[in-house]
Amino acid sequence: MSQCKRQKVTLLGATGSIGDATCDLLELHSDEFEVHGLAAGGNCDRMFELIKKFKPARVAMSDAMAANKLMERLTAQCPDLAATTDILVGSEGVTELSGDGGADMVVGAIVGAAGLKPLLNAIKTGCRICLANKEALVMSGQLFFDMAAKHGSQVLPVDSEHSAIFQCLPPSEQSRMGSCDLASVGVKEILLTGSGGPFLNCDLAELDNVTPEKAVNHPVWSMGPKISVDSATMMNKALEYIEARYLFNASSDQVKVIIHPQSVIHSMVSYEDGAVLAQLGQPDMKTPIGLAMAYPNRMTTSVQSIDFTKISQLTFKQPEKERYPCLFMGIEASKQGQAMTTALNAANEVAVAAFLSKRISFKAIAHTVDHVLSSISGTDAYELEEIMAIDSKARAIANAFINK
Secondary structure, X not given: OOOOOXXXXXXXXXXXXXXXXXXXXXXXXXXXXXXXXXEEOOOHHHHHHHHHHXXXXXXXXXXXXXXXXXXXXXXXXXXXXXXXXXEEEHHHHHHHHHOOOOOOEEEEOOOOHHHHHHHHHHHOOOOEEEEOOHHHHHHHHHHHHHHHHHHOOOEEEOOHHHHHHHHOOOHHHHOOOOOOXXXXXXXXXXXXXXXOOOOOOOOHHHHHHOOHHXXXXXXXXXXXXXXXXXXXXXXXXXXXXXXXXXXXXXXXXXXXXXXXXXXXXXXXXXXOOOOEEEEXXXXXXXXXXXXXXXXXXXXXXXXOOOOHXXXXXXXXXXXXXXXXXXXXXXXXXXXXXXXXXXXXXXHHHHHHHHHHOOOOOOHXXXXXXXXXXXXOXXXXXXXXXXXXXXXXXXXXXXXXXXXX
């Protein structure tokens, strides 16, 4: 890949697992990319190190105390950097940074609903969006792509599954995320793979005794705690199902979820002529991140190619509704519109946080989500204000259910 000038990058969620992988690539390809901005939550120590390494023009910390601590530390230890680094505070600061127009591309890796407003603000600048925040589409898929079309912002998937699907589609469809015409290019269905998480083969009775420590111990992927729990419940696959429908303009019948424990095949596309195209690779996020950043080219990474002589088997199975109720609730919610998918995500975020803090059981995550979905009316949501109102309502219902 060659560039006339270095591409400027703003990284949202710089201190998380996707952020770490992106930073590795930015360092490896420092001759092609420069960091304009970094945003994070409250990890002051990690952000301090990133500022020293990349020397961004602007930094945003959603945690005000962490932002103040960062400013004090920079002033005391790196006065030159303190003088040249603009530090923004709070969620408003993150949103301001994302939409300041200083970046050619924004990597959206903030976990959860907190990533929505910054990404919508970034779209207004017309930059490339490397989308790792599935909740943005779960909550605002139609609005998201309507805004992208209006402002000329290119959206490219970073989630490994959606990147795999993207790579299995012809260039005509790769160029129009959000408005694909799958039937016109002979696509029969999208096969969205998932590992099944750490409880794929356990007795169902064992789910009564799942602890946070067990739930975050994913057998294949290295992820943050929230996403690891979502993998264990397969809520992550429910969110990815919804994301896939918006990204590829797919009907509910055009997307199928199958379990593939080895996580070698990241997803597949089945065509009308009987052909099935699959993207295979190591379970390492640097591959899909690098593709989104370099597209239509590819970049070198530290990821090793698969040695097929060392793969003993590739297995697949249908997900069980009794084992993964969250997956099936998500698929059903996607058929009912944006209000229900927003409520699904909000309820899950509240429930997972409660589980990780040991306030509810593992199985109570699904019970909480089910209660919220049954309590939300079937009204749809499109505008950001409507979406955020549904989000707040769902969180209030979830908290009340947990605290009763």
